[in-house]
Amino acid sequence: RVRVFSGVQPTGHLTLGNYLGAVRRWVTEEQHRADALFCVVNLHALTVEHDPARVQRLSRQAASLLLAAGLDPEQCTVFVQSQVDEHLRLAYLMECTATDGEMRRMIQYKEKAAREQARGGSVRLSLLTYPTLMAADILAYGTDEVPVGDGQTQHVQLTRDLAVRFNQRYGATFVVPKATRPRVAARVMDLQDPTSKMGKSHARTAGTVFLLDEPEAVRKKVMRAVTDDGEGVVYEREARPGIANLLDVLAACTDGDPERLAEGYASYGALKKDVADAVIETLRPVRERHAELAADPAYVDEILRTGADRARDLAKPRVDAAYRAMGVGV
Numbered sequence: 126r127v128r129v130f131s132g133v134q135p136t137g138h139l140t141l142g143n144y145l146g147a148v149r150r151w152v153t154e155e156q157h158r159a160d161a162l163f164c165v166v167n168l169h170a171l172t173v174e175h176d177p178a179r180v181q182r183l184s185r186q187a188a189s190l191l192l193a194a195g196l197d198p199e200q201c202t203v204f205v206q207s208q209v210d211e212h213l214r215l216a217y218l219m220e221c222t223a224t225d226g227e228m229r230r231m232i233q234y235k236e237k238a239a240r241e242q243a244r245g246g247s248v249r250l251s252l253l254t255y256p257t258l259m260a261a262d263i264l265a266y267g268t269d270e271v272p273v274g275d276g277q278t279q280h281v282q283l284t285r286d287l288a289v290r291f292n293q294r295y296g297a298t299f300v301v302p303k304a305t306r307p308r309v310a311a312r313v314m315d316l317q318d319p320t321s322k323m324g325k326s327h328a329r330t331a332g333t334v335f336l337l338d339e340p341e342a343v344r345k346k347v348m349r350a351v352t353d354d355g356e357g358v359v360y361e362r363e364a365r366p367g368i369a370n371l372l373d374v375l376a377a378c379t380d381g382d383p384e385r386l387a388e389g390y391a392s393y394g395a396l397k398k399d400v401a402d403a404v405i406e407t408l409r410p411v412r413e414r415h416a417e418l419a420a421d422p423a424y425v426d427e428i429l430r431t432g433a434d435r436a437r438d439l440a441k442p443r444v445d446a447a448y449r450a451m452g453v454g455v
């Protein structure tokens with residue numbers, strides 16, 4: 126079976142973008158067809174200024190949300206990154222494989238570094254080396270496919286480059302993985318600013334739907350979404366980004382096609398109402414199941430512990446082999 130690995134950062138509450146761009150596909154497709162691992166990558170959350178108690182809380186919440194969304198521990202492996210040391214062991218070897226220039230070319234690094242600096246903060250070194258840890262996350266498991274939204278394709282491409290380079294220099298050790306993207310909603314945009322991606326850590330939250338938002342909050346955010354003043358409802362990503370985004374979200378929630386869906390609407394109001402209903406119904410079971418899981422922390426702990434044990438067993442032989450290949454095996 127193909128090996129699939131993907132992850133989500135607990136830097137903030139999970140968003141509709143995370144769900145439609147990544148998590149939903151893990152639930153409906155990947156866990157059934159592949160040997161899949163899904164990871165709450167909490168070490169990545171330390172690359173920007175953070176509050177320890179908050180990261181701790183959000184990591185648990187993210188894990189519970191993945192289970193609430195439908196990841197089944199009988200079908201796949203769900204775990205938290207910091208519980209498996211192999212990620213960090215391999216990350217260092219990746220730092221010794223990657224170059225400084227490669228790291229500095231990463232779009233996410235440039236954006237996040239600029240954001241930290243604009244806030245008067247300093248840039249953590251780990252923000253620069255972040256893609257080497259992400260490469261380690263993926264390569265440790267012999268991953269074939271990495272189901273992600275559009276924002277992560279550059280990092281997966283870099284991971285491929287590092288795998289190829291390592292294999293050439295030190296001998297065949299890693300599988301060269303590839304990114305896979307969802308059919309729709311690979312890039313859900315902010316409802317207030319449809320030219321920028323919906324993200325967990327935006328300061329303003331009016332344009333971001335969180336998985337745990339109450340139905341009324343979801344409705345308000347969708348009904349107030351910024352649209353454009355063109356005529357009628359048509360699907361044009363460049364010219365009409367606000368409407369296109371709503372159609373993408375509707376298509377993702379209803380398993381439809383955005384261009385087809387556009388034909389069914391004469392007004393923005395009617396479209397928004399259907400989008401709000403669809404998002405609310407999509408998130409309802411997730412929110413309800415999350416509430417149940419939150420009441421049973423021992424159950425979640427047990428799943429994460431079992432998941433980490435399995436992940437460690439899978440990763441260790443390959444990471445050990447990489448140590449030997451690089452000349453630091455024992």
Ligand code: TYM
Nearest residue numbers: 131132133134142143146147166259273274311312313323
């Ligand atoms: P993160 O936590 O930012 O996002 C998790 C997943 O959600 C997708 N995503 C989106 N998709 C569509 N529209 C959006 N607005 C949107 N926002 C986020 C992301 O593309 C991603 O698939 N570096 C990764 C975490 C990571 C990882 C890994 C992923 C660490 N190691 C190994 C895969 C494999 C990140 O920051 O994702």
